[in-house]
Amino acid sequence: MTRQRGDVVVETRGLCMHFGGVRAVDQVDFTLFDRELRCLIGPNGAGKSTFFKCLTGQLIPTAGEVLIRGQVMTGAEPFDVASLGVGIKTQVPNVFDGLSVDENIWISARRWHDDRRARTLTAETIERLQLGEIRRMQLGRLAHGQRQWVELGMVVAAEPWLVLLDEPAAGMTHEETYRTAELIEEINKTAALIVVEHDMQFIRLISRTVTLFHEGGILMEDTMDAISADKRAREVYLGHRA
Amino acid sequence: MNNIMLRQMRPTFFYALLGLVFMFAAPQVLQLFTIINLTTAISLAVLALSLALIWGYGGILCFGQVAFFGLGAYAYTISAINFGDSTPAILMAVLVTSAFAAALGYFIFFGRVSDVYLGVITLTVTLIFFSLIRRTSGPEYKIGNALLGGFNGVSSPPINLPWNTSSFLFPEQVFYVAMAALILCYLFVGWLVNTRFGRVCVAIRENELRAELLGYDTRLYKLGIFTIGAGIAAIGGVLFCNGVGRITPDVFSLYNAALTIIWVIVGGRGTLIGPVGATFALFYLTSALGGQSVLNNNLVLGVILIVFVLLVPKGVAPTVVDWVNARRQKAPTRAKRRKSARTERME
Numbered sequence: 001m002t003r004q005r006g007d008v009v010v011e012t013r014g015l016c017m018h019f020g021g022v023r024a025v026d027q028v029d030f031t032l033f034d035r036e037l038r039c040l041i042g043p044n045g046a047g048k049s050t051f052f053k054c055l056t057g058q059l060i061p062t063a064g065e066v067l068i069r070g071q072v073m074t075g076a077e078p079f080d081v082a083s084l085g086v087g088i089k090t091q092v093p094n095v096f097d098g099l100s101v102d103e104n105i106w107i108s109a110r111r112w113h114d115d116r117r118a119r120t121l122t123a124e125t126i127e128r129l130q131l132g133e134i135r136r137m138q139l140g141r142l143a144h145g146q147r148q149w150v151e152l153g154m155v156v157a158a159e160p161w162l163v164l165l166d167e168p169a170a171g172m173t174h175e176e177t178y179r180t181a182e183l184i185e186e187i188n189k190t191a192a193l194i195v196v197e198h199d200m201q202f203i204r205l206i207s208r209t210v211t212l213f214h215e216g217g218i219l220m221e222d223t224m225d226a227i228s229a230d231k232r233a234r235e236v237y238l239g240h241r242a
Numbered sequence: 243m244n245n246i247m248l249r250q251m252r253p254t255f256f257y258a259l260l261g262l263v264f265m266f267a268a269p270q271v272l273q274l275f276t277i278i279n280l281t282t283a284i285s286l287a288v289l290a291l292s293l294a295l296i297w298g299y300g301g302i303l304c305f306g307q308v309a310f311f312g313l314g315a316y317a318y319t320i321s322a323i324n325f326g327d328s329t330p331a332i333l334m335a336v337l338v339t340s341a342f343a344a345a346l347g348y349f350i351f352f353g354r355v356s357d358v359y360l361g362v363i364t365l366t367v368t369l370i371f372f373s374l375i376r377r378t379s380g381p382e383y384k385i386g387n388a389l390l391g392g393f394n395g396v397s398s399p400p401i402n403l404p405w406n407t408s409s410f411l412f413p414e415q416v417f418y419v420a421m422a423a424l425i426l427c428y429l430f431v432g433w434l435v436n437t438r439f440g441r442v443c444v445a446i447r448e449n450e451l452r453a454e455l456l457g458y459d460t461r462l463y464k465l466g467i468f469t470i471g472a473g474i475a476a477i478g479g480v481l482f483c484n485g486v487g488r489i490t491p492d493v494f495s496l497y498n499a500a501l502t503i504i505w506v507i508v509g510g511r512g513t514l515i516g517p518v519g520a521t522f523a524l525f526y527l528t529s530a531l532g533g534q535s536v537l538n539n540n541l542v543l544g545v546i547l548i549v550f551v552l553l554v555p556k557g558v559a560p561t562v563v564d565w566v567n568a569r570r571q572k573a574p575t576r577a578k579r580r581k582s583a584r585t586e587r588m589e
Contacts, residue, residue: 079458096445
């Protein structure tokens with residue numbers, strides 16, 4: 001299948017995720033185009049992460065549909081979503097703690113390629129993310145920022161066409177955050193991205209269009225500047241900071 | 243097999259070679275009684291190896307590995323009695339056991355049963371076998387020509403040569419077969435854990451969600467390693483009933499189920515030689531303890547388990563490896579040389 005700029009890659013229709021009486025995500029219609037870079041923001045409990053988990057198959061939505069490249073993925077398992085060529089990074093770093101940096105990234109590349117190619121890709125990814133010094137270290141021994149970084153490496157090594165990142169800059173130093181933003185720009189050259197984030201400075205670094213979540217629904221969708229200028233948006237999220 | 247894999251398997255080859263030397267040297271120096279006893283220990287080592295694979299590498303805490311061991315032994319015995327030939331009976335034992343494990347594993351893994359519940363289910367299955375087969379003492383419980391025999395069990399026909407059903411192996415010859423089987427199983431498992439399949443299984447053990455998010459269907463991998471582990475346990479069962487000469491439902495007892503777990507804990511998860519070595523060591527310890535009446539056998543095993551869980555939680559083999567690595571790092575020149583060798587290797 002050839003991809004064109006402007007194709008819809010992710011679409012949700014009337015997506016709902018209810019936990020008992022709590023409507024964590026309620027009637028969300030969302031569209032992402034190919035090669036787009038979209039940030040999801042919103043206050044705590046706005047439903048961003050729940051929405052993210054519905055997209056990645058970690059939660060089965062109560063109602064509504066998730067379509068990825070036109071394919072209905074509602075209620076699919078996480079590996080079904082990933083098998084479409086989607087790279088996913090969760091909020092809490094999910095890495096293989098007992099394995100080395102090398103092996104972590106190799107396992108990711110090996111999903112798609114034979115051993116030789118996977119090794120090359122691993123070496124390339126390690127160079128690209130400057131992980132050479134710690135490549136032999138076990139993940140369990142690394143600092144939080146480094147673990148986040150390795151997880152990003154695993155996403156990159158799979159050469160995805162769609163990347164879903166939940167708070168990639170959480171707990172990173174200023175320097176690491178800056179590098180993450182650069183990496184995201186680079187990934188965006190070949191893939192569409194959805195980035196859930198709290199860090200406003202980080203969003204300003206990378207954002208084109210921002211979707212603002214509030215109380216389980218989408219409040220507005222615009223550029224960061226427009227959202228910062230909007231009165232309603234300031235009230236729900238930016239508050240005193242703006 | 244590429245060069246890197248061969249290098250990673252070097253320790254495996256080393257221990258296999260050691261086993262080969264032992265296989266040919268032991269009958270020259272040891273008495274027949276000891277050799278027959280050894281055959282039983284070897285069969286248990288194969289059982290430990292199978293649990294080392296699925297628990298140590300697959301992260302699946304199967305509390306009922308003896309169920310597959312016993313099922314293999316029963317399937318062999320019943321088939322051998324009916325066929326009058328041991329070669330297809332061995333094949334049957336492995337097939338029946340693997341098929342049973344695949345069916346059980348299907349419900350466990352595709353039903354997303356995890357951790358503690360998996361242990362409970364596998365143990366329950368074992369105990370069901372235990373009470374079920376104990377009750378089969380009447381003449382009406384027979385499969386083909388084979389009477390199941392209830393708690394007395396069935397006597398197992400000895401292994402015969404593949405091309406000659408009338409030439410049975412003597413106990414000292416069964417020892418060679420058992421040792422060769424152990425070495426082959428050990429080499430196979432050592433190879434398996436270094437393949438893509440094996441390494442993905444280890445990744446699943448480390449973090450199942452991450453493996454899924456990379457696009458691996460973790461249920462299939464877990465089912466695969468579980469079924470292979472059961473097949474290996476069945477080979478152990480075949481050797482066991484040949485060593486002992488009969489198979490009884492006691493094989494399915496809680497004591498044996500727990501013992502298998504103890505071997506792997508003492509030997510160390512994440513290694514293969516550890517649990518195999520621990521099986522031999524504990525087998526001879528319990529035999530030695532059987533000759534005296536001061537200390538209760540189970541008491542000693544219980545104390546060993548507690549001591550290991552508290553003081554050597556990783557088990558013997560991983561602790562030794564850590565200790566050797568720590569010593570190596572203290573000697574800076576050697577460490578440096580090793581590091582440069584490593585970087586070369588990756589190029």
